[in-house]
Amino acid sequence: MNLAPHLPALQVVVPLLxxxxxxxxxxPTPAFLVTTLASWIAFAVAIVLxxxxxxxxAISYAIGSWxxxxxxxxxxxxxxxxxxxLVSGMAALILPYSRASIAREIPRDQHYLFYAMFALCxxxxxxxTITGDAFNVFVFLEISSxxxxxxxALGPDRRALLAAYRYLVMGTIGATFIVIGIGxxxxxxxxxxxxxxxxxxxxxxxxRPVLAALAFLTVGISLxxxxxxxxxxxxxxxAYAPAAVSAFLAATATxxxxxxxxxxxxxxxxxxxxxxxxxxxxxxxxxxxAAMFAAxxxxxxxxxxxxMFAYSSxxxxxxxxxxxSFDSVTGLTxxxxxxxxxxxxxxxxxxxxxxxxxxxxxxxxxxxxxxGRVMPLTSFGIVLGGLSLIGVPGSAGFVSKWYLILAAMExxxxxxxxxxxxxxxxxxxxxxxxxxxxxxxxxxxxxxARREAPAALLVPAYVxxxxxxxxxLATSVTVGxxxxxxxxxxxxxx
Amino acid sequence: xxxxxxxxxxxxxFLMVAGLFIVxxxxxxxxxxxxxxxxxxxxxxxxxxxxxxxxxxxxxxDPAFTRYSNPLPHVLILTAIVVGVATLALGLxxxxxxxxxxxxxxxxxxxxxxxxTPNGDGPGA
Numbered sequence: 001m002n003l004a005p006h007l008p009a010l011q012v013v014v015p016l017l018x019x020x021x022x023x024x025x026x027x028p029t030p031a032f033l034v035t036t037l038a039s040w041i042a043f044a045v046a047i048v049l050x051x052x053x054x055x056x057x058a059i060s061y062a063i064g065s066w067x068x069x070x071x072x073x074x075x076x077x078x079x080x081x082x083x084x085x086l087v088s089g090m091a092a093l094i095l096p097y098s099r100a101s102i103a104r105e106i107p108r109d110q111h112y113l114f115y116a117m118f119a120l121c122x123x124x125x126x127x128x129t130i131t132g133d134a135f136n137v138f139v140f141l142e143i144s145s146x147x148x149x150x151x152x153a154l155g156p157d158r159r160a161l162l163a164a165y166r167y168l169v170m171g172t173i174g175a176t177f178i179v180i181g182i183g184x185x186x187x188x189x190x191x192x193x194x195x196x197x198x199x200x201x202x203x204x205x206x207x208r209p210v211l212a213a214l215a216f217l218t219v220g221i222s223l224x225x226x227x228x229x230x231x232x233x234x235x236x237x238x239a240y241a242p243a244a245v246s247a248f249l250a251a252t253a254t255x256x257x258x259x260x261x262x263x264x265x266x267x268x269x270x271x272x273x274x275x276x277x278x279x280x281x282x283x284x285x286x287x288x289x290a291a292m293f294a295a296x297x298x299x300x301x302x303x304x305x306x307x308m309f310a311y312s313s314x315x316x317x318x319x320x321x322x323x324x325s326f327d328s329v330t331g332l333t334x335x336x337x338x339x340x341x342x343x344x345x346x347x348x349x350x351x352x353x354x355x356x357x358x359x360x361x362x363x364x365x366x367x368x369x370x371x372g373r374v375m376p377l378t379s380f381g382i383v384l385g386g387l388s389l390i391g392v393p394g395s396a397g398f399v400s401k402w403y404l405i406l407a408a409m410e411x412x413x414x415x416x417x418x419x420x421x422x423x424x425x426x427x428x429x430x431x432x433x434x435x436x437x438x439x440x441x442x443x444x445x446x447x448x449a450r451r452e453a454p455a456a457l458l459v460p461a462y463v464x465x466x467x468x469x470x471x472x473l474a475t476s477v478t479v480g481x482x483x484x485x486x487x488x489x490x491x492x493x494x
Numbered sequence: 495x496x497x498x499x500x501x502x503x504x505x506x507x508f509l510m511v512a513g514l515f516i517v518x519x520x521x522x523x524x525x526x527x528x529x530x531x532x533x534x535x536x537x538x539x540x541x542x543x544x545x546x547x548x549x550x551x552x553x554x555x556d557p558a559f560t561r562y563s564n565p566l567p568h569v570l571i572l573t574a575i576v577v578g579v580a581t582l583a584l585g586l587x588x589x590x591x592x593x594x595x596x597x598x599x600x601x602x603x604x605x606x607x608x609x610x611t612p613n614g615d616g617p618g619a
Contacts, residue, residue, distance in 0.1 A: 135573070138574075139577070142577045142581070146577075146584055149588070153588060153591065158595040159608055161591050161592045161595055162604055162608075164588055165523065165585065165588045165589065165592060168584065168588065169517060169526060169530060169585075172534070172585075173514070173530070176533060176534055179537050179574060180510075180540060183540050183541050
């Protein structure tokens, strides 16, 4: 039997099946093996799909052989293939890490549930990315969200419970806003297939329900991607979740929501509806700049390192949405490249922070003086990741900020260029706080007795650290894919 | 077209806003979930109501009928109801765990125990 035509379905079905299998197996090791294997298969499938879409047209897959627009369609184009690659790659790397990391955070008899939830979360995120059906987006969104709430609540601190509860409330409001938006679009177009919807929308573009749908979708998705000021759920959720979960969420969950925003803005509504009929561009631009400054400034004053980098995530999301708001090929390229680069950087940072908490039992900066001497490799990795957040040349963060500045100059928006550079200075401030504490202070006696983190934690983290450097030097993969996707998205809309 | 023809939409929007208001205004974690439930339920109405055509019949092809109601929204909302039940169940389970950990389900008392301000920032963070 030839599996090649069914790869889009396997992309989602393999991780989905591994979740109940992990529950049935119950024992930690088999559950770990099943879910890890599933994530590696998903990654392999994503690589094949990415190579295929790089060469040829978008792949359309009719679930159950019901042709679109009647049946549910899975659609892989250059953008979704790129995001699939990112999400499955992160899962394939973080799952092996999680085995050593959750041993200290979650009771052993709950490990199989962790793996099952992780696999479900991966399924949901891959599903959102690959599906071409609006209601299916909501279903996968809820699969990933519900499993995320559980994963956060598994955190060792009791504050994780409240963080998970708050995220549940905010996330459900966001998801319900998205359903309202999709419902209004369905009322006006009579279809749920995204491509079909895009064809039918121009006729009803100026009607109030369509504009309301755009507003509901924008707000709902912005809640999920933590656009300032809708980010309140994020810092605590990242800070108190288990280390592997923080890393996975920071690297993928908000990024998939950004993908969804791009998909609705550029494919479904089309740029004329979004950027000319409503002042979406101005609103998002303003909020993005606010995020870049306010969230980065908040990050400076955090004592908990995980919270610091969580606030930094909110700021970095601002750069991505700023790129989206430009409505130009360069801006969209910058957004997609930064989506990828920031995911890699933040993934690396949160994995390293997981190593810090695993060894030292805390992520509070005030108790980590002299960390650079106790855990040299981990600290050095965090500094490298921090350099990428700042956007130092040679790191991945530089590439995306470069394109973002190019896009701003293309529009003649010199104040924005200044804002991008100025907010990067704030990133220097919070990264410097870590450098100062880790390298210029004497370790306390309690800390001096600790040793470097085990290889099981360091190796996956350093793969990502190496990736931040690699994608800062060799940009053909990231910029190539992003530019191709951006040209396609804007070309299709006009 | 009278105001009454939009009656169902008025109900939908009323429930939607009432639910959202409860979520924001109440500090009791269970009451917040009740509000969330009302908010989600209002969306079910938004989908189901337009599916019914006046004089429309069940969508089984028959020469005697020409107007059919649309069955698809009902199916969609069945899925959404399942999602809503799962969300509510998970939310309640979290509240049970929060009560075990803190001994209260009032948000301000929980935050006071952790030494945090309502924004989630503070020395305990």
